[in-house]
Amino acid sequence: xxxxxxxxxxxxxxxxxxxxxxxxxxxxxxxxxxxxxxxxxxxxxxxxxxxxxxxxxxxxxxxxxxxxxxxxxxxxxxxxxxxxxxxxxxxxxxxxxxxxxxxxxxxxxxxxxxxxxxxxxxxxxxxxxxxxxxxxxxxxxxxxxxxxxxxxxxxxxxxxxxxxxxxxxxxxxxxxxxxxxxxxxxxxxxxxxxxxxxxxxxxxxxxxxxxxxxxxxxxxxxxxxxxxxxxxxxxxxxxxxxxxxxxxxxxxxxxxxxxxxxxxxxxxxxxxxxxxxxxxxxxxxxxxxxxxxxxxxxxxxxxxxxxxxxxxxxxxxxxxxxxxxxxxxxxxxxxxxxxxxxxxxxxxxxxxxxxxxxxxxxxxxxxxxxxxxxxxxxxxxxxxxxxxxxxxxxxxxxxxxxxxxxxxxxxxxxxxxxxxxxxxxxxxxxxxxxxxxxxxxxxxxxxxxxxxxxxxxxxxxxxxxxxxxxxxxxxxxxxxxxxxxxxxxxxxxxxxxxxxxxxxxxxxxxxxxxxxxxxxxxxxxxxxxxxxxxxxxxxxxxxxxxxxxxxxxxxxxxxxxxxxxxxxxxxxxxxxxxxxxxxxxxxxxxxxxxxxxxxxxxxxxxxxxxxxxxxxxxxxxxxxxxxxxxxxxxxxxxxxxxxxxxxxxxxxxxxxxxxxxxxx
Numbered sequence: 001x002x003x004x005x006x007x008x009x010x011x012x013x014x015x016x017x018x019x020x021x022x023x024x025x026x027x028x029x030x031x032x033x034x035x036x037x038x039x040x041x042x043x044x045x046x047x048x049x050x051x052x053x054x055x056x057x058x059x060x061x062x063x064x065x066x067x068x069x070x071x072x073x074x075x076x077x078x079x080x081x082x083x084x085x086x087x088x089x090x091x092x093x094x095x096x097x098x099x100x101x102x103x104x105x106x107x108x109x110x111x112x113x114x115x116x117x118x119x120x121x122x123x124x125x126x127x128x129x130x131x132x133x134x135x136x137x138x139x140x141x142x143x144x145x146x147x148x149x150x151x152x153x154x155x156x157x158x159x160x161x162x163x164x165x166x167x168x169x170x171x172x173x174x175x176x177x178x179x180x181x182x183x184x185x186x187x188x189x190x191x192x193x194x195x196x197x198x199x200x201x202x203x204x205x206x207x208x209x210x211x212x213x214x215x216x217x218x219x220x221x222x223x224x225x226x227x228x229x230x231x232x233x234x235x236x237x238x239x240x241x242x243x244x245x246x247x248x249x250x251x252x253x254x255x256x257x258x259x260x261x262x263x264x265x266x267x268x269x270x271x272x273x274x275x276x277x278x279x280x281x282x283x284x285x286x287x288x289x290x291x292x293x294x295x296x297x298x299x300x301x302x303x304x305x306x307x308x309x310x311x312x313x314x315x316x317x318x319x320x321x322x323x324x325x326x327x328x329x330x331x332x333x334x335x336x337x338x339x340x341x342x343x344x345x346x347x348x349x350x351x352x353x354x355x356x357x358x359x360x361x362x363x364x365x366x367x368x369x370x371x372x373x374x375x376x377x378x379x380x381x382x383x384x385x386x387x388x389x390x391x392x393x394x395x396x397x398x399x400x401x402x403x404x405x406x407x408x409x410x411x412x413x414x415x416x417x418x419x420x421x422x423x424x425x426x427x428x429x430x431x432x433x434x435x436x437x438x439x440x441x442x443x444x445x446x447x448x449x450x451x452x453x454x455x456x457x458x459x460x461x462x463x464x465x466x467x468x469x470x471x472x473x474x475x476x477x478x479x480x481x482x483x484x485x486x487x488x489x490x491x492x493x494x495x496x497x498x499x500x501x502x503x504x505x506x507x508x509x510x511x512x513x514x515x516x517x518x519x520x521x522x523x524x525x526x527x528x529x530x531x532x533x534x535x536x537x538x539x540x541x542x543x544x545x546x547x548x549x550x551x552x553x554x555x556x557x558x559x560x561x562x563x564x565x566x567x568x569x570x571x572x573x574x575x576x577x578x579x580x581x582x583x584x585x586x587x588x589x590x591x592x593x594x595x596x597x598x599x600x601x602x603x604x605x606x607x608x609x610x611x612x613x614x615x616x617x618x619x620x621x622x623x624x625x626x627x628x629x630x631x632x633x634x635x636x637x638x639x640x641x642x643x644x645x646x647x648x649x650x651x652x653x654x655x656x657x658x659x660x661x662x663x664x
Contacts, residue, residue, distance in 0.1 A: 272334025
C-alpha cells in the first residue's frame with residue numbers, strides 16, 4: 001500500500017474500481033476541446049448554486065436585486081459549530097467549479113449522505129491553490145477572485161458547507177458552485193481523497209497541458225497569404241472539403257498603411273474586418289475579427305486554452321467540424337485596406353449524428369444604462385453546447401459598470417438554473433479589480449480603470465466553459481444584467497460561442513452602427529471650478545490627505561482630509577486670476593464620518609460657522625461661503641477641525657470637490 005500526503009494528511013491507498021464517470025475520466029475533459037463539438041456521452045446538464053439575492057424571483061418583482069452575499073440554503077449545527085449549506089446536490093453528478101470573492105472558514109464536502117465530511121479544508125487555502133494536489137492551475141486567485149477548477153464526482157449526493165470558524169464574516173460570503181447532473185443510472189464513482197495519489201501523473205500532466213505554451217496543431221495546412229482586402233471586398237481565407245475539422249486557425253492582419261498601436265485607426269481595422277464561416281452550407285459565424293479572437297478594441301495580447309493573440313497572429317483552437325465543406329471569409333467594411341494571411345490546420349474526422357458545428361455571434365448596444373435590463377448574449381433553439389463569451393465595455397464614467405448577474409436558462413427551466421452574483425464574478429475575478437490577468441479558462445487582458453471607483457475606459461473580459469460546458473437539448477438562453485452604478489451612455493458588446501447540431505439557427509446579423517469603438521474622454525470639470533485636488537497644500541498640522549475618486553464630481557475627484565484632531569488645520573492655496581470682489585462657493589462632501597469645521601477664506605472667517613459636514617448618507621452639497629475681496633494671485637482656504645456631530649463617527653473628515661468664484 002502506498003501513502004500520499006494531501007493537504008498535510010496522510011492517506012492509505014487501495015486500488016479503486018473506476019466507474020463510467022470518475023475523477024480519472026473527468027480530468028482529461030479539462031483540456032479535451034474536441035469533445036465540446038460532440039453530444040456529451042454520458043449526457044449531463046450543467047447548473048450553478050450561488051449566493052445570488054433570493055429577492056430576484058421573476059422579472060415582475062425585484063429582478064435586479066443586488067444583495068448577492070451570504071445567501072445560503074440553510075444553516076446546520078454540527079459539533080457546536082454553525083455550517084452554512086452552499087449546495088445540496090442530488091446525484092449522480094460532479095462539481096466542476098467553485099469560485100468566491102472572499103473565501104473564509106472551513107469548506108466541507110459530504111458525499112452520498114455521509115454524516116461526516118469526506119473532504120475538508122480552509123476555503124481560502126483550497127481555492128487559493130495551497131492544498132495539494134489542487135495547486136495552480138487548478139486553484140488560484142485572479143484579480144482577487146478565488147477559483148477552483150477540479151472535478152468532484154458523486155454517485156448519489158453531495159452537500160457542500162462552510163462554517164463560521166473565522167467569525168461572522170462568513171455571512172457576507174460570495175460563492176458559486178458549478179456542477180453537472182447525470183441521468184439516474186449513470187455509473188459515477190464518488191470522489192475519494194485517498195485515491196488521488198493513483199492519479200498523480202494524470203493530475204500533473206493535465207496541469208502542464210493547461211498552462212504550457214500551446215504548440216501549433218498538427219494537420220494538413222491550407223491558407224491564403226498576403227492577400228489585400230480592399231474596402232467592401234472579401235477574401236476567402238480557407239476553403240476545405242470534408243469530412244474534416246479545422247483544429248487551429250491562425251490569422252495575421254497587417255494594415256496596408258501603418259497605424260499607431262492602440263489608436264482609433266487600429267480599433268477600426270480589427271472591428272471592420274468581419275469573419276464569416278459556412279459549414280456544410282450553413283452560416284455559422286459572423287463576428288468582427290478582433291472580437292472573434294477575443295481582442296478588443298484593436299490588438300490585445302493574451303493567451304487562454306482556446307484562443308490566443310500574440311505579436312504576429314490571432315489564434316483560435318476551437319475545433320470546427322464539417323461533413324462536406326467549410327468556407328471561411330473575411331469582408332472589409334472599413335476605409336483602410338488590410339493584408340491578410342491565414343493558416344488553417346485541418347484533419348479528417350468521422351462526422352456523425354453526434355457531431356456539432358461551431359457557431360459564434362456578436363451583438364450589443366450603445367445606450368443609456370437606465371433602466372436596468374438584461375442583455376441577451378444568446379437565445380437559440382435546438383440541440384447543442386454553450387462554451388463561452390467575451391465582453392467589451394466602453395465606460396465613459398468612473399463608476400463601476402459590472403454589477404450585473406448572469407442568468408442562464410436551459411431547455412425547460414422555469415427559472416435560471418445558473419444565476420450569478422456579478423459580471424466580474426462570472427468572468428472569474430472579484431471586487432471590480434482592475435488587475436489584468438490571463439488564465440486557461442478566463443481573462444481580463446485589458447482594463448483602463450485605475451481603481452474600483454475609477455473604472456473609466458475600455459475593458460475586455462472573457463470566459464470559456466470547458467469542464468463546465470453547458471449542454472442543451474431544446475433551447476438555451478444566456479442573459480447578463482446591464483447593472484451600472486451610474487446612469488450614463490455606455491457601450492457593451494459581446495461575443496457568444498456555442499456548438500450546435502446542423503440545421504439549428506445561426507448567428508444574428510451584425511449591427512454595423514456598433515462597429516467603431518468609442519474613444520473615452522477624461523472626466524469633465526465644472527466650468528470655472530478650482531479643483532480641490534489640484535490645490536497646493538500650504539500647511540497641514542495633522543491628519544492625512546489624499547485624492548479620492550468619485551463618479552459625478554467635477555473632474556471625478558475630490559481632496560480628502562481625514563483623521564485630523566480638534567484644533568488641527570489644513571490650509572489650501574488657490575489661484576485668483578483677477579483681483580476683485582467675489583462670491584465664493586464650494587462643493588463639499590458630507591457623510592457619517594465627516595466632522596464639524598471652521599472655514600476661513602483669505603483670512604476672513606466664514607459666517608454661520610463652524611460648519612457641520614455630517615450626514616447619514618454619502619453626498620455632496622454646494623454651499624456659499626460668502627463675499628470676499630480677493631487679490632490677484634494666491635489666496636488661502638483654511639479648514640480647522642472644530643468637533644464632531646454626536647451621531648458621527650469621530651474621524652473629522654473633510655472633502656472638497658471644488659471652489660468657484662462668482663460675481664456677487
